[in-house]
Amino acid sequence: MCMENTIFETKDLAFNAQIYYQDIKIIKDKVNFIVGPSGTGKSSLLRLLNGTLSPSGGEIYYQSTNILEMDTIELRKEVSLISQSVFLFDESIRENFRLFYDYRGLDKPSDHMMEEYLKICNISFSLDKDCTTMSGGERQRVYLAIFLSFMPKVIMLDEPTSALDKDNGLTVIQNVVDFCKNNNITVIIISHDNHLTQSFGENIIIIGKEGINE
Template sequence: MNGILLETKNLSFNQIIQYKDIQIKEGKVNFIVGRSGTGKSTLLKLFNGMLSPSNGTIFYHGYDISQMDTIELRKEVLLISQSVYLFDGCIEDNFKEFYRYRDMPAPSREIMKEFLKLCCIPFPLDKDCITMSGGEKQRVYIAIYLSFLPKIIMLDEPTSALDKENSNDVMENVITFAKEKGITVIIVSHDPKITDKFAEEIITIERGVE
């Protein structure tokens, strides 16, 4: 554990964003911080192949990700973006739809409940997602994605729609769970209190001199 899991060399995107060389250590809680517009969210999308760099290379387990199957890569390097998408229907329906999309059998109802509890969702599985607040939907979304047990889980502003108490509880639960399962965590956050409390490694992205 604590070997280099992800590494960048001379990475740039769209001929505008230039990144310093970055190393993500296995099993660590990594926070990416910096001002708006420096390419933090873009970096997460580069890490799992949703975007392709203009120049440079990203290595995952020492392998150039441009030579890897992006679908398989995204199963191991999972991005929970700021844009929360849930299907129409109840919480259980959403678990089943996300698993069907991956051609995987849905987890049992008990496992679904465990992940909902982990993300501080006090609702039954038959709760209609349409009636939920933005913060509640965000937590359901995190619960579903966390249940896939990826090698790396990347969260882009995971507490943006949550109040202070829920932000702390969700982050504490998710990070504790990830540490127990050996999941490497990468978080983009503008909340210095969350960063100061949970970060094991802090990567600062700066405009123009990354």
């Protein structure tokens, strides 16, 4: 039922019996943007896709498999959601990588690797830098770098530039998009920034008011 280049597909999806989504297709290896007014369930959609929320109706297919038949832990390892609320441990950048990797049951990556991912996110601090002394935007980028380093198959960014100034936001998204293109990672971005959407969007999904209570 899925076309070859579709990685996610939804059918009659509803959440909380309040939000009804039109059928959505996320295209594999492309940059997919989800746009629309506030309160239309964009963030909830991402959480439905990674199975941290359950729909009140309808189905979600990931690579043609209904996600209800999948182990949600495996799904989340492949489909990584970088939410708006950033969490970092009150430690150095290096220690943050180590702790997150430890939670996933993995050894921490090499310093060189950490620096590579930080560079993609436009962070040039030493790995010993304490994360508690960083600005909101810096923390957001370190958080992004850590998630990126796990090399998921799909990366979902919820308002990735909300805490960044315009130039910084553009650079980071450009780098992340380049990185994902080179590594065949599908990107899904929620953004209110028209400029960003127009510059990078290859598949733009508009979730509109008409999607509510239809």
